[in-house]
Amino acid sequence: MILDIAPEAERIARLAKSDARAALDACQDAAERLACAGPHLLPTLHEQTGRVFLAVGKPTYAARMFTLARAAETEHGLTVDEERLEAVCLELTLGGALTAKALSAYARELTARVPAAEALERFTRLCVRRTAGGLAPSRPLGSALRALARAAGRHPGRAEQDYLAALLPRDPAAAAEVWNSPRTPSPSPYEREASPCTESR
Known part of the structure; x- marks a missing residue:
């Protein structure tokens, strides 16, 4: 054996x-x-x-x-x-x-293993590190992030703002791409009003 x-x-x-x-x-x-x-x-x-x-x-x-x-x-x-x-x-x-779809599945599995707040923190960190590694932000990951935020009792827009705040120092161009998505007009990530945003791959 x-x-x-x-x-x-x-x-x-x-x-x-x-x-x-x-x-x-x-x-x-x-x-x-x-x-x-x-x-x-x-x-x-x-x-x-x-x-x-x-x-x-x-x-x-x-x-x-x-x-x-x-x-x-x-x-x-x-x-x-x-x-x-x-x-x-x-x-x-x-x-x-691993595609964005696979990472979204990973996010769902996280919630079954760890508390919702921890799952959100871990997945946000993974998304930031993914972008810092050279991969463009992805719409499915934005959806997964919002779902984790809701499960953790947080406003999805606020969770996205935290993600962008972590992303901006590492890759301002990628963060701008996320925030300036045409899905819906949004305020600056530096404003504290919660607002949805879309990530495009």
Whole structure:
């Protein structure tokens, strides 16, 4: 039985260089064995395989690995290290594997694991770091942010203002793009009246 995933991860990496499908099959085989011998290692196996797929230009496969890692956590009742997961999420996002839709799903899953206020704080930070990493703001992420704000008992417009306040020092052009969206006239982000805004990808 597999208890150390390093040899399997190395074998998967070698396969991925020439045959991504074979690497995917190898990961699935290893995961089936780990499900019995050490299910707590499944998220790490899937995430490492996701990095391998990113390295060989297979972002769709990498995204699938992220989804499988989260499914393993749910299926086996594993404790989630939110700090580590946020870092993995950002890494795969900046690598081109996780779309805005996938991040919106991550936001919904956050609310099932942590208090609503913490989920809002974590997701806002992730969105800011995503934009700081070079990715443009995205409309689905704005919708997810507003949903988290409502769940936390905060006005969605105020939560967006907090997001923009964090974004402005890092990327003024991106923040202006968010605020100047044509969906609805809005005041300056420096004004304290709450107002909705749209993020365009």
